[in-house]
Amino acid sequence: MYKITLIPGDGIGPEIIETAKNVIDATGVVIEWDMVNAGLDVYAKEGILIPQKVYDSLEKNRVALKGPITTPIGQGFQSINVLLRKKYDLFANIRPVKSIPGIRVPFSNIDLVIFRENTEDLYIGIEKMISPGIAEAAKRITEKGSRRIIQAAFDYAKANHKSKVAVVHKANIMKLTDGLFLACARDIAKAYPEIQLQEVIVDNMCMQLVMNPAQFEVIATTNLYGDILSDLCAGLVGGLGLVPGANIGNSMAIFEAVHGSAPDIAGKNAANPTAVILSGAMMLEHLGEKDSADLIYLAVKEIIQQGEHITKDLGGNATTTEMSRAIIEKILTLKNNNL
Numbered sequence: 001m002y003k004i005t006l007i008p009g010d011g012i013g014p015e016i017i018e019t020a021k022n023v024i025d026a027t028g029v030v031i032e033w034d035m036v037n038a039g040l041d042v043y044a045k046e047g048i049l050i051p052q053k054v055y056d057s058l059e060k061n062r063v064a065l066k067g068p069i070t071t072p073i074g075q076g077f078q079s080i081n082v083l084l085r086k087k088y089d090l091f092a093n094i095r096p097v098k099s100i101p102g103i104r105v106p107f108s109n110i111d112l113v114i115f116r117e118n119t120e121d122l123y124i125g126i127e128k129m130i131s132p133g134i135a136e137a138a139k140r141i142t143e144k145g146s147r148r149i150i151q152a153a154f155d156y157a158k159a160n161h162k163s164k165v166a167v168v169h170k171a172n173i174m175k176l177t178d179g180l181f182l183a184c185a186r187d188i189a190k191a192y193p194e195i196q197l198q199e200v201i202v203d204n205m206c207m208q209l210v211m212n213p214a215q216f217e218v219i220a221t222t223n224l225y226g227d228i229l230s231d232l233c234a235g236l237v238g239g240l241g242l243v244p245g246a247n248i249g250n251s252m253a254i255f256e257a258v259h260g261s262a263p264d265i266a267g268k269n270a271a272n273p274t275a276v277i278l279s280g281a282m283m284l285e286h287l288g289e290k291d292s293a294d295l296i297y298l299a300v301k302e303i304i305q306q307g308e309h310i311t312k313d314l315g316g317n318a319t320t321t322e323m324s325r326a327i328i329e330k331i332l333t334l335k336n337n338n339l
Contacts, residue, residue, distance in 0.1 A: 001030040002287060005057040005064035010039040011261025012271040012320075013067025019273040019324035020065060020280040023299075026328040027292035028335070029284060034061055038080055039069035039261075049080060058088070063287065064254045065280055068261040081247075081256075082125075085118050090247035090254060091145065092152050093118040095230045096282070102305040103238040103314065109214045110237055115153040116226025118247060120145045123223045141177040141222065146184040153220035154192050165189070166198035168205045168221035168229065181222055206232060230258065241313055244278035246286070255283040269319040272311040274300060277327065299330035 006021065008014040021033060036057045038050040049071070058064055069080045084090065093116040099108050126138035150167065157165050167185040171178040182199065189197040198216075200208065202225045208215065209229070213236050221229060234243040240259035247254045257275035265271055281296035303309055309326035310316035318326070 001032055002063070003032045003034060003061045004283070005054075005061045006033045006035045007054065007064060007066040007069070008035070008037050009067030009261060010041050010070040011068060011263040011266040013039075013069065013261055015266070015269065015320055016257070016271050016273040016276045017065065017067040019320060020276045023277050023296060023324060023327055023331065024065075024280045024284065024292075026331045027284070027289075027295050029287075029289050029292050040072060041070075043072070050083070055087075058084075058252065058254075062252045063283065064252075065276075065283055066254055066256040067276065068257060068259060070261045070263070082123065084254060085247055088249055088252045088254075089119065090249040090252060091117065091119050092149055092246075092248045093226060093230075094152075094156075094246045094248060094282075095233070095243055095258060096278075097230075097233040097237055097243055099237050100242060100301055100304050102307055102310075103242070105236060105238050107213055107236055110233075112213065112216045112233065113153075113156065113218050114226060114230050114233060115149055115156070115218065115220045116230060117145055117149040117221070117223050119223070121223035123227075139174070139177050141180050143180060143184060146181045146222075147188065150181075150185050150188050150220050153218050154188055154195060157195050157218045158192060162195070162217040164196045164198055164216070165192075165218045165220055166200050166205070166216050168200050168202050168219060168225050170202050170225075172201060178222070185220065202229075205229065209233060209236065234258070239313070240275065241272040242274050242278075244275055244282050246279065246282050248286075253283070253286055255279040255286070269321055270312060271320050272313050273320050273324050274304070274314075277324070295331050295334055296327075299327045299334060303327050303330055 008017045034057045036054045038054050043049045071079045095114045097112050099110040120140050122139045124140050130136050153165050169178040169182045171182040234240045245258040257279055281293040284293040303326050309318045309323050
């Protein structure tokens with residue numbers, strides 16, 4: 001049995017997290033869910049965005065499934081996601097991006113994974129006004145941060161029989177910071193002679209992705225570029241509602257959908273649960289429950305491809321509950337067929 005922290009979040013978070021929990025439970029993996037919460041709703045009730053019990057649960061269980069969380073805007077609050085990444089050194093933001101049959105997009109053969117460094121670059125948040133009308137931000141790239149995210153990408157490529165790792169940079173202009181990142185990539189690549197190192201400047205990468213995304217298998221990049229490219233790639237397969245994500249460190253992993261809390265449709269039973277369900281599948285794979293993870297992947301793929309029980313954003317008329325129920329029924333059918 002596994003003990004997993006469950007963080008519903010805000011907006012549509014509680015709805016889609018409940019569906020993901022039910023889908024995971026349907027696989028037969030036994031999980032004791034430790035439900036705690038953080039975000040705007042909690043702040044309104046308790047006066048704090050992240051209660052201590054959230055930290056306690058994370059530090060006890062070391063694995064979490066999290067819904068989207070709203071951070072108040074314009075009130076001096078730090079992003080909760082950024083805070084958790086920094087506090088627990090969750091250095092690898094991993095986002096698989098795969099085409100799903102039945103989704104109307106220009107491409108049908110995308111299968112790539114983005115490894116985004118999660119703790120440094122411009123997102124360290126060091127900014128200052130150096131004179132009236134002039135603001136300055138610090139960009140920090142370290143050898144430690146660069147090597148571990150690039151190493152993770154190459155290790156993933158090797159374990160999953162991928163032949164290429166694309167390292168995305170702007171070293172032609174940012175010669176010290178991005179130059180360091182690229183130098184680390186070249187050094188690490190020497191230990192993987194069977195894997196091709198693709199060196200791609202970030203602006204060219206954007207063009208290549210919208211022209212021929214199938215040429216890429218694994219992408220490793222810095223924090224800012226990774227943030228932008230992740231959303232770009234999500235658009236290629238149908239949007240953020242279909243893309244799972246994980247924030248992983250050496251001693252903790254938090255799995256979450258990469259989309260926002262969508263307060264405009266909260267409580268309407270209309271949200272697409274795909275991204276958080278697939279994030280749950282990533283979590284199972286992380287736990288070593290690959291067969292159960294594959295069950296979820298296959299069930300989601302078949303339900304979307306059939307098109308009868310999908311939410312409005314995917315072209316259907318199903319509610320969140322109806323779509324998740326169809327996925328659960330498909331999982332149970334697939335399990336029975338394999339008995």
